[in-house]
Amino acid sequence: xxxxxPETVRKAISDHPDPETGxxxxxxxxxxxxxxxxxxxxxxxGLTSHSAPIADELSDALESKIVAAAPGSTxxxxxxxxxxxxxxxxxxxxxxxxVIAVGSGKGGVGKSTVAASxxxxxxxxxxxxxLMDADVYGPSIPQLLGLSGRPAITAQKRIDPIKxxxxxxVMSMGFLVEPDxxxxxxGPMLHGSINQFLGDTDWGDLDYLIIDxxxxxxxxxxxxxxxLPLAGAVIVCTPQEVALLDAIKAVSMFRKVEIPIxxxxxxxSGFQCPDCGKTYDIFGKGGARQKAEELNVPFLGGxxxxxxxxxxxxxxxLADVIQSNDASRAPFDAICKAVVRELATRAANQxxxxxxxxx
Ligand code: ADP
Numbered sequence: 001x002x003x004x005x006p007e008t009v010r011k012a013i014s015d016h017p018d019p020e021t022g023x024x025x026x027x028x029x030x031x032x033x034x035x036x037x038x039x040x041x042x043x044x045x046g047l048t049s050h051s052a053p054i055a056d057e058l059s060d061a062l063e064s065k066i067v068a069a070a071p072g073s074t075x076x077x078x079x080x081x082x083x084x085x086x087x088x089x090x091x092x093x094x095x096x097x098x099v100i101a102v103g104s105g106k107g108g109v110g111k112s113t114v115a116a117s118x119x120x121x122x123x124x125x126x127x128x129x130x131l132m133d134a135d136v137y138g139p140s141i142p143q144l145l146g147l148s149g150r151p152a153i154t155a156q157k158r159i160d161p162i163k164x165x166x167x168x169x170v171m172s173m174g175f176l177v178e179p180d181x182x183x184x185x186x187g188p189m190l191h192g193s194i195n196q197f198l199g200d201t202d203w204g205d206l207d208y209l210i211i212d213x214x215x216x217x218x219x220x221x222x223x224x225x226x227x228l229p230l231a232g233a234v235i236v237c238t239p240q241e242v243a244l245l246d247a248i249k250a251v252s253m254f255r256k257v258e259i260p261i262x263x264x265x266x267x268x269s270g271f272q273c274p275d276c277g278k279t280y281d282i283f284g285k286g287g288a289r290q291k292a293e294e295l296n297v298p299f300l301g302g303x304x305x306x307x308x309x310x311x312x313x314x315x316x317x318l319a320d321v322i323q324s325n326d327a328s329r330a331p332f333d334a335i336c337k338a339v340v341r342e343l344a345t346r347a348a349n350q351x352x353x354x355x356x357x358x359x
Contacts, residue, residue, distance in 0.1 A: 004070040006034040009041045012069040013062050019051040019340070020084070020097070022347030030082055040074045041066055046082025050097050050207040053125040053340045055079055085205050090228025092199030096130070096206040098231035098343055101224060101259060103213040105246025110267035110303065111236045112140045113313060114335070115212035118234070120322035121329065121336040123168055127207040130161070132197055133172030134224075135214045136185060142174040146316025151175055151201075159201040164319060169204065171197050187219060194223045216246075218253045225257040231343055232262035234300065239269050239287035247288070251295055262342050263298035264288050265335055271305040279304075298342055301335040 014026035025031055025045065033044040043062070047055055063075040086097045102115035112135060119131040133141035142148060145164055151171065152160040161169035173193070177183055185193075203209065213233075214220055224230060233254045237247035247264065254261055266288030271280045282305065292299040308328045312321045321328045 002039050002070045002072045004036050004039055004041055004066075004073040006036050006041075008070050009034045009036065009043065009066055012065045013043075016062060016065065017344070017348040017351070018048075019054055019058060019344035020048050020347060022344075022349070022351035032080060039072065040076060041070075042076045042078070044078050044080060047079045048082050048084050048207070049127050050084075051340065051344070052127055053122060053336050054344060057337070057341065086207070092195065092227050094198060094206075094209070094228055095203065096209045098207065099209045099211065099224075099228060100231055100262065100339065101134075101211045101213050101221065101233040101254070102236060103221070103233050103250050103254065104215045104236045105248070105250040106243065107138065107215045109215075109236050109238050109243055109246075111135075111215060112144060112212050113309060113318070114234070114236045114265055114267065114303070115210050116141055116144050116318055117322055117329075117332045118336055118339065119168065119208070119210040120319055121332045122208050122210075122340075124322060124329075125336070128205060130169045130203045130206045130209045131171075132201075132209060132211045133170070133174060134194055134197070134220050135212050136173045136183065136190065136193065136220070137214050139172045139174035141170060141172045141212055143316060144313045144318045145170065146319075147172075147175075149175065154202060157200075159196075161201050161203065169201070171201050190219055191223045194220055195227055198224075198227055216249070216253075218257060221254060221257045221259060225259050230259045232260040234262050234339065235264045235297075236267055237264060237288050237291075238267055239281075239284040241287070243283075244287050244291050247291065248295065251297065260346075261295075261297045262339055263300035264292040264295075265300050266302040268305045269302040274307065298338070300338040300342070301331060303331045303335070 015024040018025050018028045030046040032046055035042045059077045066075050086095045088095055102111055104111040119129045123129045133139045147162050149162055151162055154160050161171045163169050235247055235250050237243045251261055268283050269285045271282050289299045306328050312318050
């Protein structure tokens with residue numbers, strides 16, 4: 001006979017941290033209903049779209065707590081949306097909950113592919129996402145997503161970003177200059193443009209703003225760190241030793257401007273031959289995981305060389321792959337969850353203070 005009751009259930013989970021704020025689920029008003037019937041607990045919980053990618057993991061954690069408190073019981077969890085608008089952050093008053101920079105030590109390692117796919121995967125899980133291409137020296141986000149056109153200026157003199165499928169706002173220098181037109185950036189101009197992209201664009205209310213950083217140099221990272229608090233940076237590298245040395249540079253660059261490192265992604269780790277199914281480690285494998293450990297930063301996952309990704313990127317159809325190709329999107333699902341899990345761990349260690357957002 002199980003000791004399951006609504007009180008036992010509430011007690012078991014009330015202090016479990018809401019993944020977004022790190023504060024107890026009960027104190028945040030997210031336990032909506034608990035119905036107990038013959039050894040089964042049916043819970044209705046509120047979850048913000050920011051946490052949606054790790055809803056399954058939250059269910060698993062809550063289920064184990066309930067079963068530990070009332071052995072032998074079964075648990076059914078249903079989520080309902082728990083709207084919570086973002087506060088305005090930084091001196092530019094951006095309405096976003098988590099701003100994530102995606103960087104690398106050098107070009108061509110798949111940084112833009114990872115940045116765009118992370119944005120697309122977060123969106124697929126239901127989060128509200130914006131994507132800013134700050135790789136001003138070689139903006140490739142418009143190409144990867146098949147976007148073109150010029151952002152309009154609204155009556156309020158704000159920039160109306162180009163939207164993918166009407167719901168993912170994207171800003172890129174690629175929308176403002178011709179593809180073959182070289183842009184020479186002087187420091188103050190770069191600083192001004194990045195601030196304008198961030199602050200003058202109508203992003204709407206965002207759970208995540210993903211920023212594709214230029215490789216290597218620290219100028220843009222410095223500008224960003226002055227403009228607003230970043231949740232952290234994701235570093236993309238390949239397993240080769242040289243690329244890893246570059247990745248170390250990227251880590252120290254972000255650390256210098258006090259942007260926390262969310263973790264490392266190893267791209268091009270292994271190639272599965274479509275003809276014979278055999279996996280070849282063209283650039284070696286596992287180097288980033290080892291380096292991440294040495295540098296004391298989380299390893300967020302690996303991404304194999306995938307011809308589908310390359311052709312989709314060339315054709316501007318990366319969004320289609322993330323939307324519907326199970327095999328190609330699987331590594332991104334894992335990376336996306338690892339990022340959101342990392343944010344949740346940080347929130348649990350340092351819960352946000354309750355503050356009412358300015359609407
Ligand atoms: P970066 O932003 O680091 O310069 P990109 O994301 O633009 O790199 O990627 C460079 C090229 O490599 C693109 O053609 C892209 O489609 C391809 N690419 C990136 N990652 C992969 C991968 N895992 N498998 C196959 N092609 C990839």
